[in-house]
Amino acid sequence: MSRAPITGSFSLTRNLMGQLVFVGADGTAHEGVTPVRAFALTAPDAGISLMSSESKELQWIDSLDSLPENERHLITEALAQHEFMPIIRRILSVSSFATPSTWQVETDRGATALILKSEDDIRRLKSPGGLLIADGNGLHFMIRDRRDLDAHSQRILKRFL
Amino acid sequence: MTATDTLPEGWQTALPPLNAGEILLAWLELDLDANLNFRTSLVALTNQRILTATESWPLTATAHLHHVDHAGVGMLELDDGEKLLARWRYTLGRNPAALQFEREFNRQRDSQASGLPPPAPVAASCPICQLPIPADEEDCPNCARELHTPPSTWTLLRLWRFAQPYKGMLLAGFLLTLAATAATLVPPYLTMPLMDEVLIPYQNGKPIDTTKVAWLLSGLLGAAVFAWALGWARTYILALVSERIGADLRTATYEHLLKLSLEYFGGKRTGDLLARIGTETDRINVFLSLHLLDFATDILMITMTAVILFTINPWLALVTLIPLPIIGWLIHMVRDKLRTGFEQIDRVWAEVTSVLADTIPGIRVVKAFAQEAREAQRFREANKHNLEVNDRLNRVWSLFAPTVGLLTEIGVLVVWIFGIWLIAHDRITVGVLTAFLAYISRFYMRLDSMSRIVSTTQKAAAGAKRIFDILDHVSSVPDPVKPVALPPLKGGIKIENVHFRYGNRAILRGIDLDIQPGEMIGLVGHSGSGKSTLVNLICRFYDVSEGGIRVEGVDLRSVAVADYRKHIGLVLQEPFLFFGTIAENIAYGKPDATRAEIVAAARAAHAHEFILRQPYGYDSLVGERGQSLSGGERQRISIARALLIDPKILILDEATSAVDTETEYEIQSALNNLIRGRTTIAIAHRLSTLRRADRLVVMDRGRIVEIGNHDELMAREDHYYRLYMAQSKQLDELPALGMEAGMENEVVA
Ligand SMILES: Nc1ncnc2c1ncn2[C@@H]1O[C@H](COP(=O)(O)OP(=O)(O)O)[C@@H](O)[C@H]1O
Ligand SMILES: [Mg+2]
Numbered sequence: 001m002s003r004a005p006i007t008g009s010f011s012l013t014r015n016l017m018g019q020l021v022f023v024g025a026d027g028t029a030h031e032g033v034t035p036v037r038a039f040a041l042t043a044p045d046a047g048i049s050l051m052s053s054e055s056k057e058l059q060w061i062d063s064l065d066s067l068p069e070n071e072r073h074l075i076t077e078a079l080a081q082h083e084f085m086p087i088i089r090r091i092l093s094v095s096s097f098a099t100p101s102t103w104q105v106e107t108d109r110g111a112t113a114l115i116l117k118s119e120d121d122i123r124r125l126k127s128p129g130g131l132l133i134a135d136g137n138g139l140h141f142m143i144r145d146r147r148d149l150d151a152h153s154q155r156i157l158k159r160f161l
Numbered sequence: 162m163t164a165t166d167t168l169p170e171g172w173q174t175a176l177p178p179l180n181a182g183e184i185l186l187a188w189l190e191l192d193l194d195a196n197l198n199f200r201t202s203l204v205a206l207t208n209q210r211i212l213t214a215t216e217s218w219p220l221t222a223t224a225h226l227h228h229v230d231h232a233g234v235g236m237l238e239l240d241d242g243e244k245l246l247a248r249w250r251y252t253l254g255r256n257p258a259a260l261q262f263e264r265e266f267n268r269q270r271d272s273q274a275s276g277l278p279p280p281a282p283v284a285a286s287c288p289i290c291q292l293p294i295p296a297d298e299e300d301c302p303n304c305a306r307e308l309h310t311p312p313s314t315w316t317l318l319r320l321w322r323f324a325q326p327y328k329g330m331l332l333a334g335f336l337l338t339l340a341a342t343a344a345t346l347v348p349p350y351l352t353m354p355l356m357d358e359v360l361i362p363y364q365n366g367k368p369i370d371t372t373k374v375a376w377l378l379s380g381l382l383g384a385a386v387f388a389w390a391l392g393w394a395r396t397y398i399l400a401l402v403s404e405r406i407g408a409d410l411r412t413a414t415y416e417h418l419l420k421l422s423l424e425y426f427g428g429k430r431t432g433d434l435l436a437r438i439g440t441e442t443d444r445i446n447v448f449l450s451l452h453l454l455d456f457a458t459d460i461l462m463i464t465m466t467a468v469i470l471f472t473i474n475p476w477l478a479l480v481t482l483i484p485l486p487i488i489g490w491l492i493h494m495v496r497d498k499l500r501t502g503f504e505q506i507d508r509v510w511a512e513v514t515s516v517l518a519d520t521i522p523g524i525r526v527v528k529a530f531a532q533e534a535r536e537a538q539r540f541r542e543a544n545k546h547n548l549e550v551n552d553r554l555n556r557v558w559s560l561f562a563p564t565v566g567l568l569t570e571i572g573v574l575v576v577w578i579f580g581i582w583l584i585a586h587d588r589i590t591v592g593v594l595t596a597f598l599a600y601i602s603r604f605y606m607r608l609d610s611m612s613r614i615v616s617t618t619q620k621a622a623a624g625a626k627r628i629f630d631i632l633d634h635v636s637s638v639p640d641p642v643k644p645v646a647l648p649p650l651k652g653g654i655k656i657e658n659v660h661f662r663y664g665n666r667a668i669l670r671g672i673d674l675d676i677q678p679g680e681m682i683g684l685v686g687h688s689g690s691g692k693s694t695l696v697n698l699i700c701r702f703y704d705v706s707e708g709g710i711r712v713e714g715v716d717l718r719s720v721a722v723a724d725y726r727k728h729i730g731l732v733l734q735e736p737f738l739f740f741g742t743i744a745e746n747i748a749y750g751k752p753d754a755t756r757a758e759i760v761a762a763a764r765a766a767h768a769h770e771f772i773l774r775q776p777y778g779y780d781s782l783v784g785e786r787g788q789s790l791s792g793g794e795r796q797r798i799s800i801a802r803a804l805l806i807d808p809k810i811l812i813l814d815e816a817t818s819a820v821d822t823e824t825e826y827e828i829q830s831a832l833n834n835l836i837r838g839r840t841t842i843a844i845a846h847r848l849s850t851l852r853r854a855d856r857l858v859v860m861d862r863g864r865i866v867e868i869g870n871h872d873e874l875m876a877r878e879d880h881y882y883r884l885y886m887a888q889s890k891q892l893d894e895l896p897a898l899g900m901e902a903g904m905e906n907e908v909v910a
Pocket of ligand 2: 692693694814815
């Protein structure tokens, strides 16, 4: 069943519990709203949906730019709180070239270690050179373009591709 | 426990000093900060407050700690019922510790609120599954899974495990190789006397000594014949052995693969697994039977030749052997490059197979959407990728072989130069030089072929690695080391606080359900609410992330998987029929079933009549995907299959969704017999299917929201009521389904 996207006007506030409160065109307030990106990898900014705590879509937002300052700020903030996809800048070392292998990496969020359980956990993205690496604990690491990594990292990475 | 010295290494000074009488109870090492950067910090719980390095919050009665996770990040939130006080984040690796922390917090707060001393902590229990941990073990035996032990690089040596049963034959093969190699080294040796004692004296005017010539020539012939016979015997024996090793390897891999959990298959592509078990075991096989054998021969030949050369003339021998270290160095240089290259080729090859394995089963969809061209393009691209990787590798490889050839030629040249010089100075005879040249031509030929082994060894090693990847994979639903014998099942199932996660997505969040023996439970809820997942856990296709499931008081994780599954009959929405006859398919879970049993099961599943309409009745063949049967017919066969094993626990996961209403009605009436005497868990989209359920369990987003029978739940006018109304409304709108609507009325009545 497809419904037309819900695009009317709405307002967002943050309550004391730190939750987002959504008031839509019909005036009812929903607490605990979460914004999610529809195309988290290929077009992160193109479509954002506000979901109620019951996982129902409350609002579809084509583009953040069209929103008033307050709403835009709250959504961006909530997205930042919600999203966690460290971007690998450098691969310092790997425990072995056979999986499972523990990688010491430097990311935009600081240095950490990840466990690659199998080569199949490296997913090629549509964007050229882009990779998504799922680690053993469920975190996803991204490499924007592997050709931009330094030679050492590239050499390591190549062994797994 | 009063001081902070029980804190983990490096954290002893991280907290402010504690008050008098304050006891440190729990702590959690966080690895993310508020801005989601990787940074460690500590949050601790005492009997008075929660504290971090800079802040603290008292344990008031209204304080509430709660935990959520999303996309691999866990979060603990502290609030006072009105206002959020603090929020801590960590990666999911620390989730068990966080849950432990949360539990400890709740215990403390409740005791403060009630004024009673906190209940003594239960004997050490696993933070993940909450099973008690045996006193003599540190980690929970159920949950301790080795996440990372990389297979050793000497993968090929591990093949020894498979070679061991053939030790005797291998030894025989080796001895034959030794003898055969020795025999091939005789002829050049005989050229020496032939030159020095026959031909050169003849040139100097002496007549030829015919008896000597006859002796020498028959020696040559004898050695050749001997080498031929020995060579034949050893090739035969070793080929025999390697063929068997290959077969054992293939079988072992397949057997192991079958034991792996659904999780493993979910993450792998069929084509890749096919390639591993088919192509790579074969490659290892060829390596063992041809290349390894050649290699052993080469090594023997080279050592023996070297020894002979040295005994004839050490100086000339030394010169002859000069290129050897250079070649050794070259081999070493190239090896690493080649190995990774071959690993890459294998992966790309699996990609090519995967395209096939994806497309062929889906061929109807491909054709229906006229996407043949695109699929062809996908295949072409996979092939192109294959070519690219091969090209890259061949660049290295193609340089390598000619280089070895060049070195060989230079080596021979050097021997000529040095040999002539030695003859000129009367240090050696012409015969010695001839013998040397004869030997080194063999010698270098061997070196050349030995350099080739680099490539095949690397190929085999890469293959072996991918095989051992499967063999080393520990099932994520492992059989316990010391399985508990399963008592006779009555059919009761106790589900306690079960949480489950696929990767980083939480699917079930705290399910509690006590299923009585012989009860029929109807699981209902929106699609995606976790019904199938719960059933998968009950079948132990996956293991729970937290909590536990018990049958007859025994945790599922402590019994042997196959033992338990014998008692489960499972019917899925998409029935899978194997290639074979209908009878074989029905008897799949009990191959020794009698014909009478098969027919009885088919009758009970209302499959008997349509089976008789098939050309050969129960002996009719059904295709790989049961193409010749309709969805409802296939479904009834799979129901019969589940019934034949007379399971204690019957699970129907949308088993009747694919059948038409009339058939469903038939199955419904059969269900009456089916559920008698066994515990039944039925998931059905059409609520009418579940009217015989003793209890309906309504699930919503991974939680149980309502339990009760139809009337109770209707009276509550909540979740179930809404689901039910939505369906009957739809049915009213669809007059064509009058039959179904009729059934609905029956339910209401
Ligand atoms: N193998 C899997 N890997 C990841 N997520 C899964 C897998 N199987 C099911 N899910 C997700 O789990 C949730 C519950 O699925 P399921 O138990 O099949 O629901 P249903 O109640 O319809 O049977 C769904 O959101 C689904 O997307
Ligand atoms: Mg389902």
